[in-house]
Amino acid sequence: MAKVRIYQLAKELGMENQELLELLSQMGVSYKSHASTLEEKDAEAVRELVREQRGLQEKLAEEERRKSLPKRPPVVVIMGHVDHGKTTLLDYLRKSRIAEKEAGGITQHVGAFEVKTPGGTVVFIDTPGHEAFTSIRQRGARVADIAVIVIAADDGIMPQTDEAIAHAKAAGAKMIFAINKMDLPQADPERVKRQLMERGFVPEEYGGEAIVVPISAKTGKGVDDLLEMILLLAELEDLRADPEAEPRGVILESRLDKQAGILVNMLVQEGTFRVGDYVVAGEAYGRIRAMTDADGNQRKEAGPGSAVQVLGFQELPQAGEVVEWVPDLEAAKEIAEERKEARRAQEEEAQARRPRTMADLLKAMQEEGKKEVNLILRADTQGSLEAIQHILAKESTEEVKINVLLAQVGAPTESDILLAQTAHAAILAFGVTPPGSVKKTAEQKGVLLKTFRIIYDLIDEVRAMVKGQKEPQYKEEVLGRAEVRAIFRLPGGKQVAGCMVTQGRILRNAEVRVLRKGQEIWKGKMASLKRFKEDVREVAQGYECGIGLEGFDDFQEGDIIEAFQMVEVPA
Ligand code: GDP
Numbered sequence: 011m012a013k014v015r016i017y018q019l020a021k022e023l024g025m026e027n028q029e030l031l032e033l034l035s036q037m038g039v040s041y042k043s044h045a046s047t048l049e050e051k052d053a054e055a056v057r058e059l060v061r062e063q064r065g066l067q068e069k070l071a072e073e074e075r076r077k078s079l080p081k082r083p084p085v086v087v088i089m090g091h092v093d094h095g096k097t098t099l100l101d102y103l104r105k106s107r108i109a110e111k112e113a114g115g116i117t118q119h120v121g122a123f124e125v126k127t128p129g130g131t132v133v134f135i136d137t138p139g140h141e142a143f144t145s146i147r148q149r150g151a152r153v154a155d156i157a158v159i160v161i162a163a164d165d166g167i168m169p170q171t172d173e174a175i176a177h178a179k180a181a182g183a184k185m186i187f188a189i190n191k192m193d194l195p196q197a198d199p200e201r202v203k204r205q206l207m208e209r210g211f212v213p214e215e216y217g218g219e220a221i222v223v224p225i226s227a228k229t230g231k232g233v234d235d236l237l238e239m240i241l242l243l244a245e246l247e248d249l250r251a252d253p254e255a256e257p258r259g260v261i262l263e264s265r266l267d268k269q270a271g272i273l274v275n276m277l278v279q280e281g282t283f284r285v286g287d288y289v290v291a292g293e294a295y296g297r298i299r300a301m302t303d304a305d306g307n308q309r310k311e312a313g314p315g316s317a318v319q320v321l322g323f324q325e326l327p328q329a330g331e332v333v334e335w336v337p338d339l340e341a342a343k344e345i346a347e348e349r350k351e352a353r354r355a356q357e358e359e360a361q362a363r364r365p366r367t368m369a370d371l372l373k374a375m376q377e378e379g380k381k382e383v384n385l386i387l388r389a390d391t392q393g394s395l396e397a398i399q400h401i402l403a404k405e406s407t408e409e410v411k412i413n414v415l416l417a418q419v420g421a422p423t424e425s426d427i428l429l430a431q432t433a434h435a436a437i438l439a440f441g442v443t444p445p446g447s448v449k450k451t452a453e454q455k456g457v458l459l460k461t462f463r464i465i466y467d468l469i470d471e472v473r474a475m476v477k478g479q480k481e482p483q484y485k486e487e488v489l490g491r492a493e494v495r496a497i498f499r500l501p502g503g504k505q506v507a508g509c510m511v512t513q514g515r516i517l518r519n520a521e522v523r524v525l526r527k528g529q530e531i532w533k534g535k536m537a538s539l540k541r542f543k544e545d546v547r548e549v550a551q552g553y554e555c556g557i558g559l560e561g562f563d564d565f566q567e568g569d570i571i572e573a574f575q576m577v578e579v580p581a
């Protein structure tokens with residue numbers, strides 16, 4: 011067994027000898043004091059421990075730092091069924107806010123507005139529809155911290171209420187239920203609460219955690235309570251942002267104006283944007299020429315929680331894209347260009363990997379380590395919808411749980427596709443025909459959308475998927491091999507093997523094993539695959555590359571890294 015000198019290990023870990031010796035005695039590691047060496051396996055244990063401790067320290071320091079940052083206002087989105095009062099509530103909030111300012115003040119639509127209360131400020135997203143909300147979440151930027159789900163007290167929970175709840179859940183936003191139209195004589199808030207309980211949301215007054223506030227968007231009664239609950243919930247979330255951090259925002263809306271050109275409404279999430287800054291948002295870039303806030307003021311800078319209209323984008327960015335700060339125009343152009351390339355490649359890949367059957371979809375979920383498949387159901391009548399749900403409820407097994415995200419009467423919509431894409435769900439429609447445009451979108455986005463004429467065909471399809479899953483037959487297919495020629499250690503201890511691909515090709519996403527003298531000594535996933543510092547997706551025979559593995563750092567020269575994939579054996 012190889013020996014490691016103590017002073018060398020101390021140097022490697024950036025510690026004093028004495029410090030290391032103390033650690034060794036704490037760990038109960040025996041070392042030969044006369045030779046000042048220790049066993050390689052003990053040295054590795056020390057490295058491991060030091061890495062762990064340092065990781066923990068960094069995490070604590072980061073948390074500590076976060077706590078010292080200034081608070082930021084909560085960002086709220088209002089969702090719910092059509093005609094339940096979303097617009098009226100937004101109007102009321104907007105007006106109460108304007109009333110506080112001097113009369114006649116000009117306001118500017120910037121996609122969000124602030125309401126200042128004695129208890130704090132709340133930012134309301136003011137973009138039409140909640141479709142934007144899903145697309146926002148898809149790009150990984152959580153815009154809204156809180157979703158207010160508006161439910162009319164005279165109408166109760168309706169299909170789009172359920173849809174709104176599903177969207178808010180998928181986006182990871184906290185929810186507050188506002189029971190609206192309380193001024194109407196036929197208002198029945200107790201019925202709404204029962205409906206909420208049926209869905210697993212138990213109001214606080216009944217010992218649950220669901221926040222329910224009765225309001226009238228028309229008279230304004232209860233709206234102060236709503237604001238108070240929003241601020242209370244925000245307080246619990248401890249929302250903070252760093253005005254000094256590298257600026258980051260999110261596009262709320264964008265449009266082309268005949269006179270003004272490209273108009274972009276942006277919400278700042280971190281840091282501070284300044285006029286003159288270069289920015290990239292998805293595939294669009296530009297330089298901020300001017301910023302206008304909701305009060306119509308020209309702003310030189312905009313910090314966390316501010317919504318502003320930005321002039322200066324060269325192309326139309328999409329709602330939901332993250333806005334990043336870049337140092338100069340070159341960088342901006344380059345990043346935007348790279349993203350265009352990456353998107354094209356991704357689209358091709360998505361097209362190729364598009365799930366064609368329920369089994370494909372399930373496989374994709376299982377690859378992510380999930381034992382469930384998400385469904386969106388559509389049917390011609392409430393009766394058939396309930397029949398389908400009733401039967402499907404009994405089809406879940408240990409291996410596969412069937413999760414119905416949304417079950418609705420009527421043809422599939424664009425919104426269903428967004429939800430399906432976000433939640434990796436399949437859309438199964440019975441007795442209804444999706445419009446051609448919806449079919450096309452499903453295809454483009456790689457969403458599985460199937461229509462059935464007979465209920466039992468639908469059930470059979472699901473059943474077959476569940477059954478077929480019990481004994482999947484896979485075999486291994488070797489893709490290529492690479493030989494380790496040199497070993498590098500990164501700061502932090504991670505090893506990277508300098509390799510030559512000697513056979514086939516090495517794919518970044520493939521599974522790999524390490525062979526030493528013909529014996530498998532490790533199997534797992536790659537942490538990195540690079541050529542000249544560039545991350546690459548594949549390296550072909552005859553080329554050199556750097557390979558890092560997830561959780562393996564014991565390379566020796568001459569090791570063979572074998573890349574393989576599991577292919578399904580057709581039954
Ligand atoms: P949205 O589709 O959710 O945006 O709903 P709207 O805000 O457009 O409201 C639909 C209808 O309900 C309108 O006629 C509103 O005037 C009415 N409405 C909204 N809130 C209230 C309320 O609190 N009380 C009463 N009586 N009517 C309301």
